[in-house]
Amino acid sequence: MISCLSFSGCEKDDICDANTVTTPRLVITFYDYNNASVEKNVTNLSIFADGMEEAVTFSGSTLINGSTVSIPLKVNAETTKFHFILNYGSTNVIVPANEDIITFNYTTENIYVSRACGFKTNYTLKSDNPFVHTDAATPDLKWMQYVAVKNSLIANENETHLEIYF
Amino acid sequence: MKHTLKSIFSSFLFLFLLFANAQETKAPVKENLNEGSIPKNAPVAKKNTATTPKTDSIITPVKKDRYGVRVGVDLFKLSRSFYDKDYKGIELVGDYRWDKKHYIAAEVGNENKTTDDERLNFTTKGSYLKVGFDYNGYENWLDMENIISIGLRYGFSTFNQELNTFKIYNTNQYFGEIPPLTSGQKYNGLTASWIEVVAGMKAKVFNNIFVGFSLRFNRLINNKQPANFENLYIPGFNRTYNGDFGVGFNYTVTYFVPIFKKVVKAPETKKTEKK
Numbered sequence: 001m002i003s004c005l006s007f008s009g010c011e012k013d014d015i016c017d018a019n020t021v022t023t024p025r026l027v028i029t030f031y032d033y034n035n036a037s038v039e040k041n042v043t044n045l046s047i048f049a050d051g052m053e054e055a056v057t058f059s060g061s062t063l064i065n066g067s068t069v070s071i072p073l074k075v076n077a078e079t080t081k082f083h084f085i086l087n088y089g090s091t092n093v094i095v096p097a098n099e100d101i102i103t104f105n106y107t108t109e110n111i112y113v114s115r116a117c118g119f120k121t122n123y124t125l126k127s128d129n130p131f132v133h134t135d136a137a138t139p140d141l142k143w144m145q146y147v148a149v150k151n152s153l154i155a156n157e158n159e160t161h162l163e164i165y166f
Numbered sequence: 167m168k169h170t171l172k173s174i175f176s177s178f179l180f181l182f183l184l185f186a187n188a189q190e191t192k193a194p195v196k197e198n199l200n201e202g203s204i205p206k207n208a209p210v211a212k213k214n215t216a217t218t219p220k221t222d223s224i225i226t227p228v229k230k231d232r233y234g235v236r237v238g239v240d241l242f243k244l245s246r247s248f249y250d251k252d253y254k255g256i257e258l259v260g261d262y263r264w265d266k267k268h269y270i271a272a273e274v275g276n277e278n279k280t281t282d283d284e285r286l287n288f289t290t291k292g293s294y295l296k297v298g299f300d301y302n303g304y305e306n307w308l309d310m311e312n313i314i315s316i317g318l319r320y321g322f323s324t325f326n327q328e329l330n331t332f333k334i335y336n337t338n339q340y341f342g343e344i345p346p347l348t349s350g351q352k353y354n355g356l357t358a359s360w361i362e363v364v365a366g367m368k369a370k371v372f373n374n375i376f377v378g379f380s381l382r383f384n385r386l387i388n389n390k391q392p393a394n395f396e397n398l399y400i401p402g403f404n405r406t407y408n409g410d411f412g413v414g415f416n417y418t419v420t421y422f423v424p425i426f427k428k429v430v431k432a433p434e435t436k437k438t439e440k441k
Binding site (some may be wrong): 016017020022023025049054056071074075110111112113114115116117118119120121 | 283284285286332333334335336337338340341344347392395396398
């Protein structure tokens with residue numbers, strides 16, 4: 001009888017499996033502006049969301065030196081503004097730090113996953129103005145030459161959503 | 167989950183051990199009765215009918231089984247409604263004795279339960295009906311009417327769910343964990359049906375009052391799920407686990423309403439009649 005009663009105690013033992021596809025990040029791939037089919041590595045790129053003290057961590061570092069990066073969007077808002085700072089912290093006058101700003105405009109959809117995981121949020125970049133690309137507040141010329149949406153639906157991290165040519 | 171299943175199986179095993187025990191203790195008693203009565207009865211009864219009609223004290227009480235309807239309530243659900251502010255529920259139980267060992271059994275209930283999980287908070291409201299039978303594997307002494315049974319039920323529930331709050335699972339914590347979002351989304355017209363294996367026992371405590379408990383192992387056969395949510399709790403079925411399994415139990419107090427009596431045909435009388 002006691003064993004029966006004890007069942008009610010073991011209800012919350014489920015944990016969300018790490019392999020479950022939950023809220024995705026926005027995947028950006030960088031290309032060479034002069035050779036559009038070739039991916040190009042950025043150097044010491046730091047990405048700050050507007051108002052944040054810390055940069056986005058990708059692959060364990062806040063300084064990105066690859067040709068791809070994934071950044072989180074706010075799940076409880078429809079715009080997220082990021083400062084993309086190339087050569088972050090550079091003191092070299094030949095390759096100075098350069099900041100560009102991209103504001104993403106999107107709609108969110110909350111999708112049920114499971115008891116353990118709860119819900120996830122998928123994003124869809126708005127078709128009329130998916131993003132706004134501007135120079136920094138103190139103009140230093142845009143380092144991004146061309147920005148394009150590859151996939152407007154952000155439902156997983158297996159594909160590129162945004163392409164940046166520089 | 168795994169631990170829960172393990173304990174379910176072990177408690178089932180425990181219940182089956184009870185069955186086994188019951189059988190062992192009963193078997194010798196039966197044999198004694200037969201051995202003692204048959205040889206004495208056959209010759210003695212015919213000769214001494216006129217002088218001493220009843221010499222053998224063992225056969226004298228005519229064993230009668232009482233037949234009728236037993237109705238009652240699940241005390242667990244009833245009491246939980248008082249101490250658990252997130253739960254309101256009642257279950258009425260009943261059975262009718264079909265023959266010596268079989269009972270037609272049914273449960274009908276209504277539940278209103280708010281489940282507060284780590285990432286979800288939702289309220290389930292609905293009613294259910296379970297119909298089936300119990301097989302009493304317990305051989306009673308004299309006029310005892312105890313039951314150790316195994317049975318089957320078909321359960322059906324109609325219910326609705328309301329998602330109160332939910333959390334977004336986000337492996338990236340750059341913007342921090344956001345507080346649970348309020349939903350209020352209602353999912354109406356949900357139904358589910360399932361099969362239950364019931365192991366239970368009932369003991370007569372006095373007169374026609376019985377207390378009993380049963381342990382149930384459920385398997386869904388039909389489950390109408392809402393869009394963008396899941397039936398995580400089904401009235402009567404209880405919490406759903408992956409793979410359509412569930413467990414339940416009740417603790418009942420029932421009142422037996424006798425309707426008629428049937429004389430138990432003892433094995434010894436059968437034999438004499440044939441001869």
